[in-house]
Amino acid sequence: MKKVSVIIPTFKRPDFLERAIESALHQDYKNIEVIVVDDNGRGTADQLETYETVKKYNTSENFLYIAHETNLNGSCARNTGIKNSKGDYICFLDDDDQFMPDKVRKQVDLLEGHSGDWGACYSGHTRVYPTGAKFKHIPKKRGNLYFDILAAKIDLCAGSTLMIKKDVIDKVGFFDESFTRHQDIEYILRVSKFYKIDVSNHSLVNIFMHPTSNRSKSAEQFEERKKYFLDTFNSSIKSLPEYKQRYVYFAHNIDIAKQYLKQKNIKKCLLF
Numbered sequence: 139m140k141k142v143s144v145i146i147p148t149f150k151r152p153d154f155l156e157r158a159i160e161s162a163l164h165q166d167y168k169n170i171e172v173i174v175v176d177d178n179g180r181g182t183a184d185q186l187e188t189y190e191t192v193k194k195y196n197t198s199e200n201f202l203y204i205a206h207e208t209n210l211n212g213s214c215a216r217n218t219g220i221k222n223s224k225g226d227y228i229c230f231l232d233d234d235d236q237f238m239p240d241k242v243r244k245q246v247d248l249l250e251g252h253s254g255d256w257g258a259c260y261s262g263h264t265r266v267y268p269t270g271a272k273f274k275h276i277p278k279k280r281g282n283l284y285f286d287i288l289a290a291k292i293d294l295c296a297g298s299t300l301m302i303k304k305d306v307i308d309k310v311g312f313f314d315e316s317f318t319r320h321q322d323i324e325y326i327l328r329v330s331k332f333y334k335i336d337v338s339n340h341s342l343v344n345i346f347m348h349p350t351s352n353r354s355k356s357a358e359q360f361e362e363r364k365k366y367f368l369d370t371f372n373s374s375i376k377s378l379p380e381y382k383q384r385y386v387y388f389a390h391n392i393d394i395a396k397q398y399l400k401q402k403n404i405k406k407c408l409l410f
Contacts, residue, residue, distance in 0.1 A: 139169045140250075142242050142301075143225030146233055147215030149177045152188040154234040154346070159195060161236040162229075167243035173222055175215040176205040213313040213321040216297075220312060226304050230297040230322070234346050237298075241342035245301040248336050257306040257333025258326065260292070260299040261342040268348060280337045284330040285382060287323060288371060290389045297322030298343045306333060314370075319363040324370065357397035357406065364390050 144162040148155050155174070162172045174192055178185040185205055195201040204218055216230060227246060231237060241261065248259050262276040275293060279286055286292050294300060300322070310328050317324050329335070368375070368390060375386050395410035 139167075140226040140246065141169045141171065141224055142167065142227045142229060142246065143219070143223035143304075144170060144172045144229045144231055144237075144242070145216060145219030145223065146172065146174045146231045147177060147212050147219065148174060148188060148233040149209070149212070149215075150184050151233045152184065152191045155188060155191050157236055158231055158233050159192070159201075161238075162231055163195075163198075163201070164239060165237065165242045166239050167246060170242060171200045171202065171224060173202045173204065173219045175218045176203065177209055177211070177215040178205075179209045180205050180207050182209075211315065211318045211321075213315045213317050216321070217312045217315065220307060223304070228302045228304055228307065230300055231343075232295075232298050232345075234348070235295070235298040236344040236346070238340075238342045238344070240340075242301070244338050244340060244342060248338055249301065249303065252336065255334055256336055258300060258302040258329055259336040259338060260294055260301075260326075261338040262340055263293075263295045263299055263343040263345050264341045265345045265347055274341050276339055276341060277337050278339060281334050282330070283335045284327065285378070287327045287330055288374065289382070289386045290323075290393065294322055294326060295343060295345050297326070298345065300326060302326075302329065317366070319360075320367045324367065327371065357394070357401050357403065360397040361394045364394055 146158055146162065159172060159174065162170065176185055176188050178188060192203050196203060202222060204222060220228060229242065245259050245261065249256060265273045277292065279292060283292060306329055309332060313321050313325050375383055391410040395407045398407040
């Protein structure tokens with residue numbers, strides 16, 4: 139049975155972290171290691187509170203806690219986890235998300251049944267809102283997903299639905315640490331250049347929607363990060379047929395416009 143490493147980056151959310159850890163440890167697939175990477179900065183109040191949450195797991199052979207000396211970012215935390223992992227497969231779990239008990243098994247079974255040109259898989263998910271409302275999303279697209287990811291047509295939920303073969307990481311490299319947002323999309327986009335990506339047509343992750351999300355704090359910040367993503371992949375976009383180029387820019391501009399609409403900045407919204 140191949141080993142699976144579940145990497146949980148955490149920052150300022152110790153109150154949700156235990157739920158994420160428990161969901162990773164209590165999979166029905168047993169050869170798992172869980173790596174929590176604390177990006178709060180050693181000695182900060184959030185780091186100390188996070189350590190109080192995780193210390194009961196430290197005696198477990200399949201659990202590892204690593205604290206960054208200073209706050210870096212989510213990409214750095216994921217890379218720290220990868221560098222300390224021993225698994226044949228790598229999963230990422232946001233500290234406020236939750237795996238379903240069969241998440242790892244279903245994805246391992248999927249990838250084990252494929253040849254080497256399939257490098258990763260993602261899954262469906264369920265968004266859970268504070269009101270108790272739930273929205274289930276079951277994706278179907280598989281195979282060569284480069285354009286779909288570039289055009290924001292696939293929802294990866296901050297990478298919590300992903301499973302990646304470790305040898306894929308050996309080829310593609312680590313997360314780009316210049317990305318403070320969209321790092322999961324940037325990474326899986328690079329993976330999709332070299333490998334096909336499969337999908338499990340089940341909701342295997344709960345994504346909890348709440349006001350303390352570590353998302354962009356303003357529409358301006360969201361716009362800046364979107365433009366950085368587009369600038370990074372400018373040459374790839376320009377290599378597409380013109381109608382696909384227009385689609386990519388339209389999709390991302392709509393996302394920016396929605397953020398300004400949420401701030402009731404109609405003037406800026408209409409610019410996109």
